[in-house]
Amino acid sequence: MFLKILLAGDGGQGIQTIADIVSKASFQKNWEISYIPNYGLEQRGGVSLAFVQISDTKINYPKFSKADILVILSEQARGRVENYMQPETKVFDYKDFADILADNKIGEKSLNIFALGWLVKILKGQNILETDIVNLLLEEKLGLKDIWDDNKWAYKVGLQ
Template sequence: MTEEIIIAGFGGQGVLSMGKILAYSGIMQDQEVSWMPSYGPEMRGGTANVTVILSDERISSPYLKLFDTAIILNQQSMDKFEETVKPGGILIYEPNGIHEHPTRTDIDIYQIEATKIATEMGNKKIFNMVVLGAYLKAKPVVELENVIQGLEKSLSERYHHLIPLNKEAITKGMEHIQKYEVIETVS
């Protein structure tokens, strides 16, 4: 099994940390892992993306042009990465701020209203964990206990008291992911 993932959005949405947690989770499952971040000079508000590869075999290169899964958190990323999902792959997106929804019919598309869920939970910083939960429901490539261990590895110890909240956010994401159906228009 090899899973090639792109996670893309604005800086400050937890894109890189979501990728790091997935990478640590893969390590906990004795998988080969690649985590390759890409971001502009801006800390918040600029675009950021991370490529994560989880595999049972050696990873030959971290550079990818096509992905099994794209997790999209803003319109710029939708514009750039929708076409990079392999036919039969998965695209998961947060519809808040997306005005041009995906149009492909050769992939499975899901929505997760992570902004709304994180706000309802009282902490907008868990947005990325809601998205991660949605992804793990659509494609359970790592086990939840390994994700929790990944959280422990990637979070500074002073934030370990937030792990139960993060676990709850992952569960909410799993519960609230929705399949998105593309409505084809006839020209």
């Protein structure tokens, strides 16, 4: 098993937050993990990427050029990551979820957590991680923030 996940958004959208949770939750299931953030000098405003790899063997290099799963959270980010797509790549493009986001009143600030739900559903399906570990990590990281209820809701909708 070797899975390459690329998460892409604008700085400040919480790309690194979800990469952190996914890598920790997978590590707890004893997988080999590699996670490297990639952002420009301006941490806000520029494109923020996270390269996450999950494997049952040692990971030799932190980056890759084609992704198995690609998460896109902004227009600016899409331009930077199109080259990582291949025909079999599973893509989360926020644009494709516009109706679900609107119907469920999920705002811009919780978009990353909605995407996390989508990603966790796939990874859970492949027996890579457990949702209860993700729940704990999520609460540990965001439980004290004032939009915690919104995030919890976004995560739940994403999981469905």
